[in-house]
Amino acid sequence: DLLKTNADISRCQLDRIDRKGKHIVSYQAVSGVYSANEIAAGFFEEGFIKECMYGPYQKLFRTECISNNRFKPYQYGEDLLFVFETLGNVRTVYLDDYIGYHYVMREGSAVKSSFSPERLDYVKAARDVERYCEKHFPQHVAAAHRWVYRHALITLRQLYQYDLAKSWNAHIKKEKKYLKSHTSLLPELPLRYRFNYLLVMYCPFLIKGMFAIKRK
Secondary structure (H helix, E strand, C coil), X not given: CHHHHCCCEEEEEEEXXXXXXXXXXXXXXXXXXXXXXXXXXXXXXXCHHHHXXXXXXXXXXXXXXXXXXXXXXXXXXXXXXXHHHHHCCCCEEEEEEEEEEEEECCCXXXXXXXXXXXXXXXXXXXXXXHHHHHHHCHHHHHHHHHHHHHHHHXXXXXXXXCCCCCCCHHHHXXXXXXXXXCHHHHHHCCHHHHHHHHHHHHCHHHHHHHHHHHHC
């Protein structure tokens, strides 16, 4: 497909296989050639483009598009950052709905494991994506700001949820300051994020109990 379309990146569909052998496709890709701008726009919104582009797996890259790109030393988020930074060197991306990559979900996998403080790297990577977007895709900066805000809020909630607040008190104070100073983004987010904001900022003591009840 790279040869037929002359695209800089070619990507096939991925599915996940759970412990019972069930094949799960989160979003069905729509085959076609997309511009780097279209991919950047879809990167921050729910849908098949986001699902397709969040990592370098199941992709073929034109060598010159990644020759100067390197993975950052993050435990989480380094893969999505690598792909987004590659978009600055890309003209077109070919997405194929053919399922050619199977991800087997096992016990203890990074996707399913409990929260780890190393996941704070994900927010760092997201902010790197945001800065890169400001420089290379300024037309999508508003979406990038909302995306980073969501992830900062989710991570902060998880620190309370998994009883890690005391260990990461300095980080929490910093992130709360960020969340409060960017509340103008809240009305643009789904209701659940606004609810999480109220919990994190004013009732964090309720979070652990609420999610314990939800798991039951």
